[in-house]
Amino acid sequence: MNAISETLRELGDLLRQARLAAGLTQEQVADLAGISRPRYRDIETGIAAARATTLMNVSRALGLEMMLVPQAMVPAVRALMRPRDDDDLPAFVSQPD
Template sequence: MRHWLVQFRKLSGLTQQEVADKAGISRSYYADIEQGSKNASGRAAKLISDVLGFEMTLFFADVGRKMSQKNKKPA
């Protein structure tokens, strides 16, 4: 789950549906992005970040953290 995205949305006082409507994407796609089951496309990342007022690069930093965690070898 992308807790940071949920926090941005809640601080904005918006529902998932309202963010999706303002961004021009479906609510189910937005919910999947928020849950972390889908990654936002570059276009969707820009639209969502514009609606919620943060830098779109946060989406890609999030992906980088997940990938580096998966590549760590157990001690």
């Protein structure tokens, strides 16, 4: 009964991508974000949902910023982030439940 929400897994994957792209270890990110390594690991693997404030700190440590954008502009924002059509870069938007 512990489904490990798909959303959390996606978010974790994004963080991992960003971390590797930044050439940082889990421990370094954890330190920068002010949390423990086991904690960061759980977040990155999608096992646990961080607090909003923790996610902000982690994101910032990875060169990302958490933003709340009107749903209608999500496509435009995404387009902004991948100039050359095909992606793989940041920009996280979770799927509805």
